Amino acid sequence: MLDLRTVRKHFGRLAAVAGVSLRVEAGEIVGLIGPNGSGKSTLLSTIAGAYCPDDGEILLDGQPIGGLAPDQIFARGLARSYQDPSLFFRMSALDNALLPARNQRGERARQALWRGRWWGQERANTAEAAAILHDLKLEARAQAPAADLSGGQMKLLEIGRTLMGEPRLLLLDEPTAGVAPGLAYTIFEEIERMRRLHRLTFLIVEHRLEILFDFVDRLYVMHLGQVIADGKPAEIEKNALVREVYFGE
Amino acid sequence: MTLTQLVDSLVTTAQVGSLYALMAVGLTLTMAVVKLPNFAHAELITFGAYTALVVSLFVTTNPLFAIGLAFPASALLAWAIHRLVYRPLVRQKSTTYVLILSSFAVGLIVRYTLFLLADRYDLFDKRIQIPLQVLVAIGPLRLTNIFVWVTLSSIILVILLTLLLNFTSLGRQMRALADNDTLARVLGVPVDRVTDLTWVLVGGMAGVAGALWGLYTFVDPLVGWLILLPVFAAAVLGGMRSFAGTILGAYIVAFGENTVMLLLNQTFGLDFSFKPAIPFVIIILVLLIRPQGFGGIGRSATEGGNA
Numbered sequence: 001m002l003d004l005r006t007v008r009k010h011f012g013r014l015a016a017v018a019g020v021s022l023r024v025e026a027g028e029i030v031g032l033i034g035p036n037g038s039g040k041s042t043l044l045s046t047i048a049g050a051y052c053p054d055d056g057e058i059l060l061d062g063q064p065i066g067g068l069a070p071d072q073i074f075a076r077g078l079a080r081s082y083q084d085p086s087l088f089f090r091m092s093a094l095d096n097a098l099l100p101a102r103n104q105r106g107e108r109a110r111q112a113l114w115r116g117r118w119w120g121q122e123r124a125n126t127a128e129a130a131a132i133l134h135d136l137k138l139e140a141r142a143q144a145p146a147a148d149l150s151g152g153q154m155k156l157l158e159i160g161r162t163l164m165g166e167p168r169l170l171l172l173d174e175p176t177a178g179v180a181p182g183l184a185y186t187i188f189e190e191i192e193r194m195r196r197l198h199r200l201t202f203l204i205v206e207h208r209l210e211i212l213f214d215f216v217d218r219l220y221v222m223h224l225g226q227v228i229a230d231g232k233p234a235e236i237e238k239n240a241l242v243r244e245v246y247f248g249e
Numbered sequence: 250m251t252l253t254q255l256v257d258s259l260v261t262t263a264q265v266g267s268l269y270a271l272m273a274v275g276l277t278l279t280m281a282v283v284k285l286p287n288f289a290h291a292e293l294i295t296f297g298a299y300t301a302l303v304v305s306l307f308v309t310t311n312p313l314f315a316i317g318l319a320f321p322a323s324a325l326l327a328w329a330i331h332r333l334v335y336r337p338l339v340r341q342k343s344t345t346y347v348l349i350l351s352s353f354a355v356g357l358i359v360r361y362t363l364f365l366l367a368d369r370y371d372l373f374d375k376r377i378q379i380p381l382q383v384l385v386a387i388g389p390l391r392l393t394n395i396f397v398w399v400t401l402s403s404i405i406l407v408i409l410l411t412l413l414l415n416f417t418s419l420g421r422q423m424r425a426l427a428d429n430d431t432l433a434r435v436l437g438v439p440v441d442r443v444t445d446l447t448w449v450l451v452g453g454m455a456g457v458a459g460a461l462w463g464l465y466t467f468v469d470p471l472v473g474w475l476i477l478l479p480v481f482a483a484a485v486l487g488g489m490r491s492f493a494g495t496i497l498g499a500y501i502v503a504f505g506e507n508t509v510m511l512l513l514n515q516t517f518g519l520d521f522s523f524k525p526a527i528p529f530v531i532i533i534l535v536l537l538i539r540p541q542g543f544g545g546i547g548r549s550a551t552e553g554g555n556a
Contacts, residue, residue, distance in 0.1 A: 048435075050435075069434075070434065070435040071434050071435060071436075071437050071438075071440075074435060074436065074437045075437055080435075086429070086432050087432075088424070088425050088428040088429055088432065088433075089428065089429075090424070090427075090428050091421070091424055091425065091428055095421055095424070095425075098418070098421060099421060099422065099425050099433070099436055099438065100436045100437055101418070122417070122418060125418075161436075165436065165437055
């Protein structure tokens with residue numbers, strides 16, 4: 001589904017991503033780990049279109065997406081979440097969830113004039129967004145401004161919101177950063193449930209390895225902008241090089 | 250002060266306050282969604298006033314037509330300015346200062362083009378031709394058809410805009426742009442289309458406000474420019490973000506200019522030429538006590554709920 005071929009991204013003389021190749025197959029949950037500064041977040045941002053890759057190819061379902069604008073990439077079914085929750089903090093949780101819904105008729109000037117043209121769709125979208133909030137146990141906070149949610153709730157809302165845009169591949173940047181341990185586990189259970197329910201594919205950067213290893217199918221390990229290992233969790237745990245750079249052993 | 254004077258000043262406050270509110274919510278919307286304190290907002294008002302004047306002089310004296318045509322006229326002007334000036338500047342990553350300066354420039358170009366045309370066709374200090382009727386006369390209270398047109402149209406338009414912002418997906422996208430435009434773009438909000446429609450709405454409302462202002466007083470090429478400052482004052486009082494606060498601010502400014510001015514004149518003999526300074530005295534006082542303006546009052550333009 002996602003295929004990276006020797007992708008490079010430099011900032012001045014710093015090679016943040018120094019020739020990364022990786023593959024994510026449809027329906028997989030793939031982890032991306034590595035010490036701080038190893039280039040994980042830069043890689044996610046490059047895939048999602050926030051940065052233009054300096055070299056290499058990024059293919060989504062065989063189509064090159066490297067260098068496209070973020071909204072074009074989003075339109076092709078690739079959504080991302082951020083390390084710091086990126087929400088519309090002054091809007092309600094429900095409004096946040098509603099925003100990425102596709103093909104909203106009410107936003108077209110000619111259609112917006114006729115309530116009958118968009119009202120039914122708006123109702124359906126609202127019901128769908130409310131169902132997502134319900135699944136995430138956020139329904140009680142639906143009308144609250146997003147700024148009033150807890151850190152964990154913000155993370156859940158951010159992930160849930162992407163569902164309204166009908167994505168196929170989700171890039172999550174530390175979905176449990178700053179979240180209490182119990183809720184962190186819940187978030188990953190939610191990710192697993194979303195994969196089953198919506199047939200989604202995930203590429204997840206995460207520092208909480210004890211949780212991540214329970215949920216991922218495969219892992220890539222990055223160090224100094226390069227992939228130094230990949231494999232199933234059990235293999236990665238035994239990999240001597242990974243233990244050296246990551247666990248300092 | 251006589252009772253008639255007091256009642257008159259309150260009627261004027263209601264009328265002028267409604268107009269300021271209509272003008273100021275457009276300005277607030279521009280500042281929130283497009284992030285531009287648009288000084289050419291004044292000329293959108295003037296252009297609407299002239300459209301209504303020309304319609305009433307040469308086509309029909311039906312106020313509905315005069316006011317109704319001011320909407321598309323100013324909407325088109327606002328859209329054209331956006332496409333010809335602001336959007337190219339934004340795409341070149343110009344700073345807000347450059348944009349503000351360009352809005353001054355655009356305003357001046359439109360204003361003096363109107364001067365040229367007004368001179369050519371003798372359209373200075375003309376009144377929009379709608380026959381005045383007194384509808385209500387109870388004791389000192391006299392309400393004219395103009396008063397009803399002005400206050401009702403303003404209030405209805407402001408309510409419609411509030412509904413649009415809070416209960417439609419277009420409104421939600423405008424609020425999203427106001428909140429975090431980068432994120433909105435990433436999440437697939439059609440930013441160009443939403444911005445276009447924002448300008449159309451802002452321009453149209455300014456145009457109607459100008460037409461209504463022309464009903465109430467005279468039309469000349471400076472009309473928008475002269476009311477822009479009290480309108481800005483109302484928006485600042487609203488914290489540049491909240492609709493409820495902006496509307497409250499508009500009535501406070503109008504109250505200051507009319508009723509408080511009258512009181513100061515009668516009590517301390519303060520000359521009426523002091524009137525334009527009153528909104529700014531109010532602003533300074535309010536901002537000293539409540540620097541965020543009335544932004545926290547009611548639901549703000551960029552917050553809000555759902556159907």
